[in-house]
Amino acid sequence: MAQDFCHPNHMYKTELKNFSIEDIASSGQCFRLVPGTKKAEFKLIAYGRVLNISHVGSDYSFSCSKSEFDTIWQRYFDLECDYEIYKNMIIPGDLFLREAIRFGGGIRILNQEPWEVLISFIISQRKSVPAIRTSVERLCKAFGESIDDQSYAFPTAKALDQADEKALSSCGLGYRLPYVKKAALAVVNGDLDLEKASKSKTAKLIETFMKLKGVGIKVASCVALFGFHRLDVLPVDVWMRRVIDTQYGGSFPKEYLKYAGVLQQYMYNYARLNKINGKITLSS
DNA sequence: GACCAGGTATTGC
């Protein structure tokens, strides 16, 4: 604390490989990591904190102390893991994945808060990524605890459970509003125990979330992957459906299944940002 | 101003 007082604007600098904040921000797994006012600057809100990030190439600066970085953000950005392992899994001849990794090789699978992931992905259904961001941000502003004058934490289950119906509906949730309400109630009344869920095996975990109204296999898979770091889980949305059908003959390569969640993220990102609908021709 | 979006629940056969 003394150190914080003496250095209110502390910065932690480090070089990061296989890491790009731009790639992560656009990859559709996290909706509260957004570009700042200047180029190569980003603002993240997670774990009730604000983190400003800037970089020149692979030299990154984070608006926190080294100890905060080590205890929170290192894990959040999955920096303990060497992503070369995943990149080296490319099957020779899989030009699509190779191209996807060339395009967005700085992606990481974040360790986000399960509750935030659950609600964000309930909201995500039949919404575009920019529209999800808008809804989530409105939700935070309306019901989240204030961190500073323009930053709000993700609302707690209790806050959403008690949320005024009208105020909630002004967040653009549409028909998903009762789903959000019911998920909040489930956590508040103990029907859904996220701490306990984190200890169950992946199949059981997914099953647990699918009991919630408005949570099907895709949303439950996203929660397992992004909220519980189950890297073998493969969420299939409209983009991944197209990728699987047009690039892999209808089924995800079995060689990739162990880390399907990571590899699909490269694929999803590449397909969505390049609007790849049909089979594309890639040359070696 | 259509068209589509990191789907799911419900209905109809």
Added chain:
DNA sequence: GCAATACATGGT
């Protein structure tokens, strides 16, 4: 069982 359909709203 499985295919078709409704669903709220915003971004492009």
